[in-house]
Every structure is written in structure tokens, then in C-alpha cells.
């Protein structure tokens with residue numbers, strides 16, 4: 001086995017003993033027990049497994065853990081401790097989730113969007129968020145919640 | 159027989175509920191027992207408790223799969239009992255059929271069945287707390303009012319909290335009569351109350367079964383024969399066992415399970431297995447053969463479902479006849495959370511963690527397989543990452559049990575996306591032979607015929623259950639055509655194939671409504687009638703559905719002038735006790751259909767939570783559009799071709815139409831909401847495509863339509 005890999009997950013330093021090519025998704029879920037990051041396809045098609053790597057959104061199912069070593073990883077469990085907790089509040093205010101399974105990925109993708117573009121317009125939201133599937137059809141509310149968090153809401157009914 | 163009961167201390171403990179001195183009531187949300195049709199003995203399956211601190215807990219037997227059922231059912235209790243909603247928790251009732259009866263979630267029944275009993279239970283608690291308060295305060299009961307968790311004596315300004323009254327109330331006899339609130343007195347019902355499961359769903363703490371971890375747990379995947387009904391000939395696991403992290407390879411009834419330290423290692427181990435399958439007879443089936451088979455069955459005389467008035471062939475001289483064939487493909491459920499379950503089989507007992515729409519069925523079948531008493535099998539109900547009907551079948555939970563038993567360890571069995579798509583039980587493909595006779599002079603429809611040719615879900619799941627009798631489930635939505643047409647003839651030809659089938663959101667309404675509503679549009683065109691006008695005329699006897707058509711048409715701006723390439727379409731359907739019309743605006747340009755806007759008008763009777771209704775309309779429209787635009791499960795060599803989101807791609811963000819929900823305010827009987835929004839979306843869209851292009855789409859998905867690429871406005 002290769003030497004232990006060091007990760008920084010939600011501000012905490014973690015040392016793990018796994019193969020370098022194991023996808024970050026399974027390291028988070030099965031090794032570290034951070035099950036908020038979801039599996040849905042494993043081949044970068046749906047975004048359920050989205051996490052932030054140094055603030056950039058990545059598909060953790062298609063990212064070997066070795067590539068994440070030494071970088072700051074933010075998962076849904078850590079989002080509340082960043083300034084993007086406003087997204088979670090907006091998600092609650094707009095009653096976004098249905099089954100909820102895709103929502104960790106949606107929230108992290110939204111955080112990456114706002115990090116780059118604090119006041120996105122509708123077209124930018126749609127374009128950025130189209131990579132994250134929701135089988136329950138919560139898209140309209142996601143847009144409203146992002147606008148609310150960005151302070152660009154046209155009012156609750158927009 | 160009383161429909162609300164006081165719960166004994168013993169039962170109460172089984173709920174895992176808190177301290178003594180609580181008032182606990184039970185009531186029953188009746189599961190429909192289609193098999194026997196008998197009224198079950200009164201066994202409560204929903205509960206409420208008020209403890210000494212005034213905290214209220216409501217236990218409900220339904221699974222939360224995104225439809226907001228925990229909140230809706232909790233609100234029914236809390237409103238009637240005048241609880242302080244801030245102090246109400248809603249939990250999943252324990253899976254314990256002996257004590258609490260059977261459980262299942264499906265058919266959009268939860269709120270419909272809970273509407274009466276849960277409110278009655280809440281009202282009973284309120285009455286008992288009021289009576290206890292009268293004794294405590296030494297005043298007449300009639301001078302007291304219950305308000306947000308307290309009983310108030312307005313004359314003196316004194317009040318006492320529910321917590322202080324719970325113990326005394328629990329010692330009272332059940333009141334013989336309780337009055338439910340009048341509509342004007344409701345405080346929570348009808349309001350957009352925030353969902354109780356939302357906070358956990360935005361911070362990653364909501365626990366789905368795929369998130370369960372147990373000490374010593376191994377992660378498993380199963381290699382199954384890709385061909386339906388195929389069997390194992392031989393396998394070689396040396397290479398699989400050599401994969402780092404793989405612990406075991408075991409045989410289970412459905413294939414070969416690979417167990418490992420991580421899901422990833424298990425998947426890699428499975429890739430290293432060498433397996434020889436006996437592919438069996440289904441290997442000779444593919445799409446072409448299925449289509450041929452349905453078409454060959456079509457001329458057979460079906461089992462009659464409805465036969466009234468003149469037939470199409472026998473309609474008066476001078477009638478014009480129109481005949482059309484419609485068809486739809488098999489569809490997968492494809493919830494975002496792939497199927498999975500955690501099982502821990504030990505000598506003499508078994509525990510299962512699962513998101514199940516039928517936990518008691520899973521429990522009973524697991525007990526049978528293990529030779530255990532049902533009471534020795536514990537099922538923990540988790541959040542469901544989408545159900546859509548798929549999680550009503552216990553197969554995936556039973557597989558986890560088998561793997562745990564064979565491996566002698568707690569196991570999390572995960573289906574990969576490919577497994578989930580290729581080993582589903584599918585929405586049946588179907589063929590619809592539609593016919594009508596119309597009088598061109600009076601511009602009236604004289605007769606209607608609908609012959610449905612499709613696999614029978616019930617007969618395939620339980621061979622012999624239908625035989626040569628009518629499958630009522632299959633003809634739902636076809637038989638009960640709501641239109642006032644003098645002659646209506648509906649029959650059903652069973653056409654089972656090796657492809658396993660099951661209920662899929664809205665069951666057969668998704669096929670039958672498509673055929674009904676698209677065909678009615680063709681009749682309208684033949685009679686030179688407006689599609690809204692013909693529906694309003696023919697719906698005279700169905701005022702609730704008629705009203706939704708009016709509202710949807712008005713909402714979309716029916717009749718307004720549109721840019722080139724745009725079209726408006728309308729369709730309506732009544733199912734699961736509710737009435738829904740969708741009006742859709744589409745834009746068609748070369749090779750693409752974009753649905754821009756959908757106005758969903760719904761009458762589901764009294765509204766429990768308008769926000770949930772809007773969410774369910776969004777959801778049904780997205781689920782239905784994903785299917786209508788490009789959803790198709792194809793069969794080649796007896797196996798499913800599609801295996802990924804790229805092959806079977808749900809609607810993405812950029813394709814989301816604006817969906818606006820309009821709710822009919824209604825005091826009529828209450829209906830379901832999870833499913834009724836689905837059936838009218840596909841026909842509304844194909845009707846809009848016709849309005850935009852003059853092209854009829856008679857087979858789904860729309861993307862598979864010949865000439866689709868060449869369409870122009």
C-alpha cells in the first residue's frame with residue numbers, strides 16, 4: 001500500500017490509508033463516514049456527489065483521492081461553517097427539497113456559483129446548475145433560493 | 159367500534175416514546191386491502207402523544223419520499239388538537255404489523271386516508287385536555303378554549319399548558335363524540351406550513367438507507383444475469399478476491415455478491431468476476447419482437463371493461479370514422495438514490511434498514527426466508543431518495559438479507575446506477591387502438607373505442623391473480639373516460655412479455671391518459687373544434703374536471719397569438735381522487751421541442767398544504783416530461799440497453815418549463831396529489847406540438863418520433 005494520504009475536510013486534517021485511485025466520493029462516504037455526499041451514478045453525469053475543492057466544484061465520484069490530497073475539501077457537513085450557510089437558510093425559506101437526495105450536490109454547486117459570481121442572473125444560474133440532476137423537479141425553487149441567498153430575489157413570488 | 163383509542167403503556171413503550179404521564183392516542187389510517195376487500199380488525203397504526211413537557215409527537219405509518227407526507231399528516235393531528243406546531247415532532251411509526259398493522263405508501267392515498275382519522279384523533283386529544291383543564295381550574299368546560307398548546311379560561315385570564323394536563327387527560331374515558339373544526343377555524347390545514355424534513359435535507363444529516371453504517375459492516379454489490387430470467391452456470395472469483403479491499407464473494411439467489419471494505423472495492427471486485435450465465439428464453443426478445451407481439455395481440459377480442467351505447471362500427475349512417483394507434487415504451491423508475499438496503503442477519507434475528515414503500519411486506523418475506531417469526535425481524539424505515547412506486551417491491555431489501563446471511567456479517571448492498579436501470583420492474587409498454595365515430599354535420603362525437611394492449615402488472619407479479627378476468631388496474635383511466643359520449647367501448651388485451659413490470663408514478667393512467675387526450679385532440683381537429691371547447695362540452699357531467707380545464711386554459715392565455723413555432727396544448731385527467739388539467743406552451747425549432755410553460759390546474763378537494771401541492775405539480779411535470787420527451791427503456795437480447803443517466807436522461811435544469819400551479823378551492827372529497835399531476839402532461843405537450851407544427855405524435859417518447867429532426871415551424 002502507498003503511504004497514507006492527508007486530506008483537509010471541512011477544516012479538519014484527516015489521514016487515510018487507501019489506494020490513491022479510490023474516488024474521493026467513496027473515501028468520504030465509506031472511509032470517513034461523511035455520508036452527506038451522495039452517490040447516484042459514479043461517472044460524473046448527475047452531480048449528486050458534488051463537493052468543493054479549494055472552493056471549486058468537483059464531481060467527487062470522478063476525482064481520485066490522490067488529486068484531492070493537500071487541498072481544502074468542503075462537503076455538505078461543512079457548508080454551515082462557511083459564509084454559504086445563507087444558501088441553506090434560503091433553501092429552507094423556499095422549501096426546496098423533496099426527497100432531498102440531490103440537495104447536498106445542489107447546495108455545493110450553488111456555493112461554487114456564488115463564490116465566483118455573487119449576483120448571478122437567471123440565465124447564469126440555469127447554466128451553472130444544469131449539471132446537477134434532480135429527479136423530483138425542484139429546479140424552480142433552487143433558482144429562487146439562489147436568488148434569495150444572493151440578495152437578488154425579485155420577491156418570494158419571482 | 160371507536161375509531162380513536164387510548165394506548166396502553168405496553169404499546170406505548172414499543173413506540174420508543176418517553177415518560178409516563180403522557181396522553182397517547184391511536185387511530186387507524188386504513189390501508190386498502192385490495193386482495194381481500196375485507197375491513198381489517200381495528201388496529202391503530204398512527205399515534206399521537208402529549209408528554210408532561212407539552213411536547214407532541216405524531217407517529218405515522220407512511221414513508222417520506224419527498225411528497226411531504228410527514229408534515230401533511232402531522233398537520234392534520236396538530237390543527238385539530240390545537241397543538242403548538244413548534245412543539246410537534248412527526249416520526250415514522252415502528253414497523254410492527256402485529257401491533258400496528260400493515261404499512262404501504264403508494265396510490266397517493268396517505269392524506270386521503272389520514273384526513274378523517276388523524277383529525278379525529280387530534281380532536282379527541284383536544285377534548286380530553288379540555289375536560290382535564292375544567293377539573294383543574296374548577297370551571298365549566300364550556301368556558302374554556304384550546305389554543306396553541308394551552309387551555310385558556312378567558313374570563314379569569316388563567317391558562318394551563320397541555321403538558322401539565324397530559325397525565326390527568328390520559329386517565330379520562332374517551333369522549334363518545336368529538337366535533338371536528340369548521341373550515342374557518344383551521345389554523346394549519348390549508349396553510350403553507352414549512353416541511354418538518356427540510357432542515358435535515360439541507361445539512362446532510364437526513365439519513366437515507368444508503369447512509370447507514372453499522373459496526374463491522376461490509377459493502378456489497380451483486381452481479382446479476384443481465385437477461386431477465388437467466389440463471390448462473392459457473393463463476394470464477396479468484397481475480398475478484400485479489401482486488402484490494404475485497405473480503406468475500408458469495409452466491410445468493412439473484413447472483414454473485416462481492417463484499418468489500420468500500421463500495422468502490424466491491425464494484426471493482428465485481429468487474430473482476432468471470433461469470434457464465436445461462437441466458438434463458440428471454441434472450442430472444444428485443445424491441446422489435448415486443449412491438450410485433452403487441453400488434454399481433456391487438457386484433458384479439460379483449461376483456462370488456464365498459465360497453466355502453468352505439469359502437470364505432472355501428473354508429474349512424476353518415477358518420478365519419480377515425481382510427482389511430484398510440485403507443486408508449488417501457489420506462490424505468492430511476493430514483494436519484496439507487497436501490498440499496500442494509501441488513502444484519504444473526505442467529506434467530508434480523509435487522510434491516512431500508513427506504514421502503516412496503517416495509518411490512520419486506521418484513522414478512524424476510525421472516526419467511528429466514529424461517530423466523532415476524533417479530534424477530536426489525537425493519538428501520540429511512541428517508542427514501544425517491545420512490546415513484548419502485549420501492550414498493552421488496553426485492554432489494556431481500557437481497558441484502560440474503561447477502562448478510564450468506565456472508566455472516568452486516569452488509570450494505572448498493573445497486574449501482576446500471577443495476578438500478580437494468581434490474582428495475584418497468585412501467586409497462588402499451589399499445590392503444592383508438593377509434594371514434596363523429597357526426598360531421600352536428601359536429602358531435604357519437605362513439606368512442608379504446609382497446610388497450612399491454613402487460614398486466616398484477617398477472618406478472620402474481621401469476622394467476624387475473625387470469626382471463628378483467629385487470630381493473632390496467633384499464634384505470636381508460637374505462638372511466640369522463641366524456642359524455644353516447645357510445646363508449648373499452649376493452650383490454652393482456653400481452654405479457656419477459657420484461658418485469660410494476661406500478662410507476664400514476665400506474666396505468668400515464669399510458670391511458672396519453673391515448674385518451676391525444677386522440678380527443680385529433681377528434682377535435684376533425685370536427686373543427688377548439689381543443690378546450692370540445693373538452694368543456696364533453697365534460698358537462700364532470701364539473702370538477704371541467705373547472706380545471708377552464709382554469710388551465712385561462713392561465714396559459716388560450717387563444718392568444720403566438721410567435722411562429724409556438725403552440726398551446728391542453729389535456730386533463732382525473733386519477734387518485736383528484737382532477738388535473740395541464741396547459742402547455744411549446745416552442746418547436748428544427749430538431750428540438752422546448753416546453754416553455756405549464757399551467758397546472760388542480761382540484762384535490764380540501765387543501766392540506768398549498769405549497770406541497772405546488773411542489774408535487776412541479777415534480778409530476780418534470781417526471782412526466784422526462785418520460786414524454788425522451789424516456790425509453792429498450793430491450794436487446796432480453797436485457798435492458800440503457801444503463802446510465804446519459805442513456806436515460808431526466809429533464810435538466812435548462813429544460814425546466816415555468817410551472818404555475820392553480821388550485822381550485824374546493825370542499826369536495828379529498829384526493830391524492832403525488833400522482834395525479836403526471837398523466838396529463840405528455841398529451842398536453844404532444845397536443846401543443848400539433849398546434850405548433852401540424853404534426854401528430856402518436857408514440858412516445860417524442861424524441862423517437864420519425865422525422866423529428868426535420869420538424870420545422
Ligand code: FES
Nearest residue numbers: 041042044047061
Ligand atoms: S455520482 Fe458523481 S456525478 Fe453522479
Ligand code: FES
Nearest residue numbers: 100102134135136
Ligand atoms: S429532491 Fe429528490 S432528487 Fe432532488
